Amino acid sequence: MIIAVDGPAASGKGTIARRIARELDFAYLDTGLLYRGVGVMVLDRGGNPEDPEAATRAAESFDPALMADPRLRGDEAAVAASKVAAIPGVRAAMLEFQRSFGRTPPDGRKGAVLDGRDIGTAIFPDADVKLFITAAVEVRAERRHKELLERGSPSIYARVLQDMQERDQRDRSRSTAPMAIAPDAVVIDTSALDVEAAFQAAMDPIRKKQDRQNPVR
Ligand SMILES: Nc1ncnc2c1ncn2[C@@H]1O[C@H](COP(=O)(O)OP(=O)(O)O)[C@@H](O)[C@H]1O
Numbered sequence: 148m149i150i151a152v153d154g155p156a157a158s159g160k161g162t163i164a165r166r167i168a169r170e171l172d173f174a175y176l177d178t179g180l181l182y183r184g185v186g187v188m189v190l191d192r193g194g195n196p197e198d199p200e201a202a203t204r205a206a207e208s209f210d211p212a213l214m215a216d217p218r219l220r221g222d223e224a225a226v227a228a229s230k231v232a233a234i235p236g237v238r239a240a241m242l243e244f245q246r247s248f249g250r251t252p253p254d255g256r257k258g259a260v261l262d263g264r265d266i267g268t269a270i271f272p273d274a275d276v277k278l279f280i281t282a283a284v285e286v287r288a289e290r291r292h293k294e295l296l297e298r299g300s301p302s303i304y305a306r307v308l309q310d311m312q313e314r315d316q317r318d319r320s321r322s323t324a325p326m327a328i329a330p331d332a333v334v335i336d337t338s339a340l341d342v343e344a345a346f347q348a349a350m351d352p353i354r355k356k357q358d359r360q361n362p363v364r
């Protein structure tokens with residue numbers, strides 16, 4: 148079973164996707180780390196994340212081990228990620244890794260949860276369940292601001308809000324695999340939901356799908 152969890156920055160999609168994976172004992176892939184990794188590779192090489200050749204070269208030599216680098220969690224990496232993510236060569240280089248993770252989840256798991264922007268629209272248009280997690284941009288910026296401060300990173304709310312608005316705009320308007328709600332996705336707005344309520348809202352369509360696929364479970 149493949150569960151696609153898409154949505155804008157700090158909507159809570161990672162929190163939900165990880166909980167689902169834990170609940171069902173499925174594998175989990177945070178696909179944002181792929182683009183963050185490529186963005187950081189380009190910066191480390193002194194390149195410009197908007198340069199299609201530099202970004203595509205980095206993506207083609209991407210090593211998944213980089214996904215564990217704590218630098219990927221910072222906002223500089225997020226901004227670079229959304230720039231390299233608009234380049235078709237970068238997305239093409241990341242496609243097979245994501246599809247093979249979903250089709251053959253590691254450790255023999257029976258399913259996979261992938262979170263990102265285009266999982267239900269481009270990577271797995273036939274995903275068993277598609278969720279689109281969203282929240283008001285001010286709520287999302289506040290969450291990310293708090294998260295950065297808790298991690299000991301300097302953060303200014305107004306700056307986080309502006310970066311997030313710019314990033315959302317880039318992600319929605321790019322021509323290759325833009326962030327969009329798949330027609331068959333279940334939309335969950337977490338603005339007024341705590342983590343537990345958001346998780347329960349996400350599990351509802353998954354349970355229904357499991358019951359339909361396997362009525363005598
Ligand atoms: N429903 C929620 N209510 C309040 N805070 C949340 C909720 N969901 C996630 N968070 C917090 O918001 C931040 C961003 O969540 P995360 O799951 O990383 O978002 P995303 O993967 O969409 O960027 C984290 O600090 C997380 O703990």
Ligand SMILES: Nc1ccn([C@@H]2O[C@H](COP(=O)(O)OP(=O)(O)O)[C@@H](O)[C@H]2O)c(=O)n1
Nearest residue numbers: 155156157178179182228229232263264265
């Ligand atoms: N499937 C994906 C995942 C991320 N991305 C890009 O990578 C950036 C960082 O994604 P992320 O999911 O790590 O960011 P947050 O939502 O955690 O802030 C996004 O702004 C997108 O530009 C993408 O294009 N497609």
